[in-house]
Amino acid sequence: MSLLPHERYCDEIVLRTEELRTAVRGADLDATVPTCPEWTLRDLAVHVGGAHRWIGEIVRTRATEVVPEEKVPHSTPDGDDPAVLDAWLAEGAALTAGALREAGPGLKVWSWFRDNSTGFWARRMAIETVVHQADAALTAKVPYAMAADLAADTIDEWLEIVAFAQAAGDDREAAELRGAGRSIHLHATDTPGAEWLIEFGEDGFTWRRAHEKATVALRGPLTDLMLVFNRRLAPDSDRVEVLGDAALLDFWLARSSFG
Known part of the structure; x- marks a missing residue:
């Protein structure tokens, strides 16, 4: 699949963080995040900001081995003041995007x-923030919208990650995504060409962009497809339509939770 430009990913790290901060600002930071019930809204914000700073440190230092969290400067906000949290989120996103811009997409880390590569991390951090922005919006009960190309790229990237987890052989749930003769079709009703076909085989699954009949189809606006695929919107929501064997879609969602 065609990636978005490196500079675009860097921009989106900052822009998506701004939207996440807008959702968090003024909301109850002790509220439980429905899509990540082990977290409060504060925990979610700290997770996102910590991830940004961790990757920013890897890129800034050109690290070729994992950087322990305790080696990352300012990996958590200083205190519980919501204003401090907000400023910490903004600073971390800007620092990480800046480091990625300076490095370019081809540096080995x-x-x-x-x-x-640094290109992988630019995309990963942008999409990490896309998904967690949805968590924040859902918790704060504010609207959520996403550009079509970024929503589609989020689906592409998640398929790549789940396929990687299956191929690596150390994720039990991903290993179960197999079984010949079954398939899933994702069909965005508002974006021409935004369709995916996931086909199961005896050795795993493959995927491609295609419009073909499948065992089960998930239809709806592209952003809502992305949210279902990332388990941020229930497949029985009235915002999407499931046609065919709904149990197969549930099977996929239950086992594609790597990371």
Whole structure:
């Protein structure tokens, strides 16, 4: 699949963080995040900001081995003041985007993925923030919207990550995503060409952009498809439509939770 430009990912790290901060600002920081019930809204914000600073440190230092969290400067906000949290989030996103811009997409650094490049981390951090912005918006009960190309890229990237987890062989749930003769079709009703076909085989699954009949189809606006695919919107929501074997879609969602 065609990636978005490196500079775009860097921009989106900052822009998506701004939207996340807007959702968090003034909300109850002790509220439980429905899509991540082990977290409060404060925990979610600290997770996002900590991830930004961790990757920023990897890129800034050109690290070729994992950087322990305790080695990351200002990896958590200083105190519980909401204003401090807000400023910490903004600063971390800006520092990380700046480090990634300076490095460019082709520099080799440590990653847990098969792609050990700064380009991987720019995309990963942008999309990490896309998804957690949805968590924040849902918790704060504010609207959520996403550009079509970024929403589609979020689906592409998640398929790549789940396929990587299956191929690596150390994720039990991803290993179960197999079984010949079954398939899932994702069909965005508001974006031409935004369709995916996931096909199960005896050795795993493959995927491609295609419009074909499948065992089960998930139809709806692209952003809502992305949210269902990332388990941020229930597949029985009235915002999407499931046609065919709904149990197969549930099977996928229950086992594609790597990371």
